[in-house]
Amino acid sequence: MNTSHTPAMQLEQVASLAREFKGKKDQLMLVLLKAQKITGHNALPEDVAVVIAEEMGVTKNHIYDFATFYAMFSTEKRGKHVIRVCKSTPCHVNKASNAAHMLEKTLGIKMGETTEDGQFTLEHIECIGVCDRAPAMLVDDEVYGPVTEESIPGILSKYQMQGEEI
Amino acid sequence: MEEVRVLLRNVDRINPVSAVDYMNEGGYEGLKKSLWMSELDIIHEITESTLRGRGGAGFPTGIKLSHAHNARSKNKFVLCNADEGEPGTNKDRILLSKDPNSIFEGMAIAARAIGADKGYIYLRAEYPYIVPILEQALENAREAGCLGDNIFGSEFSFDIEIRPGGGAYVCGEESAMIESMEGKRGEPRFRPPYPTVQGLFQEPTAVFNVETLANIGPIMYRGADWYKTMGTKKSHGTKLYTISGNVRNKGVYEYEVGVNLKDLIYEAGGGIPDGRKLLAVQTGGTAGAIINKHQINMPMDPAYVADSGGSMGAGDVLVIDNTNDIVDILDNVLSFFVHESCGKCTPCREGSMRLYQLASGIIDGTTTSEGMENIRELCETMRLASLCGLGQSVPIPVLSCLDNFREIFDEYIVRNEKNKKIAAGGAK
Ligand SMILES: Cc1cc2nc3c(=O)[nH]c(=O)nc-3n(C[C@H](O)[C@H](O)[C@H](O)COP(=O)(O)O)c2cc1C
Ligand code: SF4
Numbered sequence: 001m002n003t004s005h006t007p008a009m010q011l012e013q014v015a016s017l018a019r020e021f022k023g024k025k026d027q028l029m030l031v032l033l034k035a036q037k038i039t040g041h042n043a044l045p046e047d048v049a050v051v052i053a054e055e056m057g058v059t060k061n062h063i064y065d066f067a068t069f070y071a072m073f074s075t076e077k078r079g080k081h082v083i084r085v086c087k088s089t090p091c092h093v094n095k096a097s098n099a100a101h102m103l104e105k106t107l108g109i110k111m112g113e114t115t116e117d118g119q120f121t122l123e124h125i126e127c128i129g130v131c132d133r134a135p136a137m138l139v140d141d142e143v144y145g146p147v148t149e150e151s152i153p154g155i156l157s158k159y160q161m162q163g164e165e166i
Numbered sequence: 167m168e169e170v171r172v173l174l175r176n177v178d179r180i181n182p183v184s185a186v187d188y189m190n191e192g193g194y195e196g197l198k199k200s201l202w203m204s205e206l207d208i209i210h211e212i213t214e215s216t217l218r219g220r221g222g223a224g225f226p227t228g229i230k231l232s233h234a235h236n237a238r239s240k241n242k243f244v245l246c247n248a249d250e251g252e253p254g255t256n257k258d259r260i261l262l263s264k265d266p267n268s269i270f271e272g273m274a275i276a277a278r279a280i281g282a283d284k285g286y287i288y289l290r291a292e293y294p295y296i297v298p299i300l301e302q303a304l305e306n307a308r309e310a311g312c313l314g315d316n317i318f319g320s321e322f323s324f325d326i327e328i329r330p331g332g333g334a335y336v337c338g339e340e341s342a343m344i345e346s347m348e349g350k351r352g353e354p355r356f357r358p359p360y361p362t363v364q365g366l367f368q369e370p371t372a373v374f375n376v377e378t379l380a381n382i383g384p385i386m387y388r389g390a391d392w393y394k395t396m397g398t399k400k401s402h403g404t405k406l407y408t409i410s411g412n413v414r415n416k417g418v419y420e421y422e423v424g425v426n427l428k429d430l431i432y433e434a435g436g437g438i439p440d441g442r443k444l445l446a447v448q449t450g451g452t453a454g455a456i457i458n459k460h461q462i463n464m465p466m467d468p469a470y471v472a473d474s475g476g477s478m479g480a481g482d483v484l485v486i487d488n489t490n491d492i493v494d495i496l497d498n499v500l501s502f503f504v505h506e507s508c509g510k511c512t513p514c515r516e517g518s519m520r521l522y523q524l525a526s527g528i529i530d531g532t533t534t535s536e537g538m539e540n541i542r543e544l545c546e547t548m549r550l551a552s553l554c555g556l557g558q559s560v561p562i563p564v565l566s567c568l569d570n571f572r573e574i575f576d577e578y579i580v581r582n583e584k585n586k587k588i589a590a591g592g593a594k
Contacts, residue, residue: 025349026367029332033291058349069351069508070332072291088253089452090410092498093486126335126502127253127452128292131410132417141294 006039006047013038014048018055025058032067042078042121049075071125079114079121081159085137085147088127094134099147100124103137106152119160167421167429170396172404173380174420177264183302185310188267194312196386200275201320205235208279212382214390216402221247221338221375222450222479223555224468227382230372233362234280237370242282244273245347245366245373248289249331249338252451253502254482257406257418258376262289262296265380266303270313270326272379275386277324280372285326288343291333300328335506339554340365340373342508353510354554375480377406398424400469405481407466409435412442412487424467430483431462442487446495446571450479452502453559455566456495477562492571493578497525499563507556514557517548521564528578534586535579541568 006014014035021027035052036042044052044067046060053060067073085100100111103122107115114121130136133145144155171177180187188194200208213228234242246269250258261269273285289296304326308314315323329347331337337346341355344366365371381403385393394402401423407430408418414436421434431437431447438444444459449466454477464471471478486495500522509515524541527533545561552558568575 026347028349029330029346033330033332066349066351070291070334072333087498088502089448089486089495089498090254090484093411093484093490093495125292125333126505127251127255129250129256129259129290131254131256131408134410134416138292143295 006045010038010040011047011051015051015055018052021056023057025056028056028058028063028066029070031056032063032073036073040080041118042080042082043074043076045075045077077114079119081119081140082121082123083137083139084123084125084128085111086126086128086135087124090127090131091134091136094146096135099135099137099152102149102152103147106156120156167425167433169420169434170404170422171420172384172396173261173268173377173406174265174418176268177260180265182264182266183299183306185267185303185307185312188265189310189312192387193267193383194271194318196383197271197274197278197312198318200278200386201318201322205279205281208275208386209235211390212279212385215381215385215393216390217378217381217385217393218401218468219375220377220381220405220480222252222453224478227374227378230362230374231276231279233360234282234370234372237280237363239370241284241367241369242277242280243366243369243371244277244280244282244285245340245343245361245371246273246285246287246326246379247338247340247343247373247375248287248293249335249343250290250293250376250480251335251338251506252453252480252482254408254410254448254451254484255480256408256410257481259293259296260406260418261376261380262293263299266300267307267312268380268383269376270304270307272374272382273326274313274317274324275382276372276374276379278322280370282372283324285324286347286366287326287328288331288337288347289328290331290337292331297328297330304328334508335502336508336554336556339556342554343373344371351508353508354556356553377480396422398422398465398467398469401467405466407434407481407483409483409485411483411485412438412489413485414439424465424470427464427466427483428462430466431485435483435485438485438487442489444485445488445490446486446492446567448484448486448495448499448563449482450477450562451482451484452499453477453556453562454479454482456492456499456563456570457566458570461570491529492567492574493525493528496564496567497522497529499567500525500560503556503560511551511553511557513548513551514553514560517544517552517557518560520544521548521560525564528575528582531582531585533579534583538568538575538579 136145346352
C-alpha cells in the first residue's frame with residue numbers, strides 16, 4: 001500500500017463515481033475497476049481507497065482485502081498501459097514464454113515491472129479465452145495474438161503514439 | 167464429420183446486438199411458447215430433453231430448475247455464469263459476443279420456470295470488450311419487448327444486469343461467484359445450503375453456464391423429442407468444443423455429443439502442423455485428464471469419457487505436440503493451480519504449492535521416488551479434503567499424467583536417483 005498523492009480532480013471523479021453506489025457494497029467490483037482507470041496508473045493507491053470507502057460506506061480494510069484477491073487490481077502504481085501475457089497451457093505449448101521474453105527484451109523490463117517512462121507494465125495472466133490466437137495477450141482491453149517477434153513493435157507503437165498525443 | 171449448428175446457428179450471420187435479427191431467425195419463439203405454459207410444464211420439457219449443464223459438472227438442468235422452483239421466496243435470481251476461466255475454453259466467448267440474445271432467451275425461460283424476475287450475467291474481467299456488445303444487445307432486446315416489463319405483452323417481467331469479474335478462476339465456482347457479486351473475496355461457501363436454496367443475497371439462485379442457457383430456447387421451441395434425436399443413446403444434443411494448442415485450425419466447433427476425440431483433433435482441428443507428432447491431449451481444461459496418443463480414440467460422450475479415464479469438462483481439447491516435454495506441461499498445469507487456489511482451505515493451498523515444487527523437482531533433479539509417492543498421497547488428500555471443486559480436481563491432471571506417461575516419469579526419476587547417489591558418494 002503506497003501513500004501516493006492522486007490529483008484532486010481525479011479524486012473528485014472517483015468520489016462522484018463511488019457516491020452513485022452508496023450503500024451498494026455489491027457494486028464494489030465495478031467501482032474499483034472504473035476507479036483504477038480514472039487514476040491513469042491502473043492502481044488503487046491509498047487516497048483513492050479512502051475516498052471510495054467513505055463514499056460507498058465500506059471500510060478501507062475491506063477494499064484492500066477485496067482488491068488483493070483479484071488479479072485485475074494493484075495497490076502499487078502501474079504503467080499507463082498494462083500488458084498481460086497469457087501463460088496458461090494452450091498458450092504455453094505455442095511458446096508463450098518466447099513471446100514473454102521478447103516483450104521483456106523490447107521493453108527492457110522483467111515480468112511484473114513498469115517501464116521507466118511509466119507507459120507499460122508487463123504481467124503474466126492465466127487464460128484469456130482466445131486460445132485460437134496463441135500466444136495471446138491483452139493490452140488494456142484489447143486482445144492481440146499470435147504475439148511474434150515481428151508483431152510486437154507495431155503493437156507497442158500504437159500505445160506509445162497515444163501517449164505522445166496527450 | 168459434419169458440424170451441426172444449433173447453438174452457433176446465428177454466428178456471423180446476424181447482427182449480434184439486434185433482437186429483431188434474432189427474431190427473424192426464429193429467436194424468442196421458445197420464450198413466447200413458454201409464456202403460455204405452466205412453470206411445471208416448462209421444467210418438464212427441459213427435464214425430458216435430458217439437457218445437462220455445460221459448465222463442466224454436467225448437472226441435469228431440469229433438476230436444478232425444479233429445485234429453484236420449489237424454493238420458497240418472492241425474490242429469486244437466474245445467474246448466468248460467464249466466467250469461462252477454464253484454460254482452453256473459448257466457447258462462451260463466441261456465444262456472448264456473437265449471439266447474446268440466445269443467452270437472454272434461455273435466462274428468461276429459466277426465470278419464468280422458477281418464478282424469478284431478475285437475472286445477472288457475471289462476465290469475466292478478461293472479456294472487457296464484450297461489455298459494450300452485451301449492453302447494446304440488452305438495450306435493443308428491451309426496446310423490442312423481449313426483456314423488461316410485460317414481456318411480449320404477457321404478465322411476465324424479467325430483466326438482466328451485467329456484473330463484472332475481477333480476474334479469479336475460482337469465481338467460476340458458483341458459490342464463489344455469488345460471494346464476489348456481493349462485494350466480497352471470491353471464496354467458495356460451505357454447502358449446504360446450495361445456491362438454489364440460498365444463493366445471491368441469501369435468495370434462491372439458479373446458476374447456469376452460458377452454453378447451457380443457449381440450449382434452452384431451441385429446446386422449448388422445437389421440443390425435447392427433437393433435441394433427443396441428436397447425440398448418443400445416453401447423452402443428447404450438441405456440444406461446443408474448443409480445440410486449442412498445437413493444431414492447424416484452432417477454434418470453437420459444434421458437433422453432436424459423442425463425436426470422436428480423434429476426429430476433433432485431425433478433422434476439425436486439421437491435425438498437427440509442420441510434420442510434428444502428437445504427444446498428449448488434455449481434455450476438459452486444465453482441471454481435466456492428460457492422455458497419451460494411444461488413448462484418443464474415444465467418443466466425447468460424458469458417459470463414456472469418464473469410464474476411459476478422461477474428462478469432458480466444458481468440451482476442451484488441448485493438443486500437445488512432441489516438441490513439448492510432458493513434465494514441463496505438468497509443471498505449467500500446477501503453476502496455474504498455485505496461482506488460482508483461493509487459499510481458504512489448507513489441503514488445496516498447501517497441496518497445490520507442494521505438488522508444484524515436486525513437479526518442478528522432477529525436472530531440476532530434486533524429486534526422487536519418495537517424492538513421487540508424496541505426489542500420490544497429496545493428491546488423495548486434496549481429492550478428499552478440499553472444500554471446492556478446484557482443489558478436488560487438481561489430482562485429475564496430475565494422476566492421469568503420471569499414469570499415462572509412466573515411462574517418461576520413470577526415466578526422470580531413475581536419473582534423479584542416480585545423481586543423488588553420486589552426490590551422496592561425493593560428499594563422503
Ligand atoms: C474452480 C471451478 C471453476 C469453475 N468455472 C466455471 C466457469 O468458468 N464457467 C461455468 O459455467 N462453470 C464453472 N464452474 C462450475 C460452476 O460451479 C457451476 O457448476 C456451473 O456454472 C453450473 O452451470 P451448468 O449446470 O449450466 O453447467 C466451475 C467450478 C469450479 C469448481
Ligand atoms: S479447494 Fe482451493 S480454491 Fe477451493 S476453497 Fe479450498 S483453497 Fe479455495
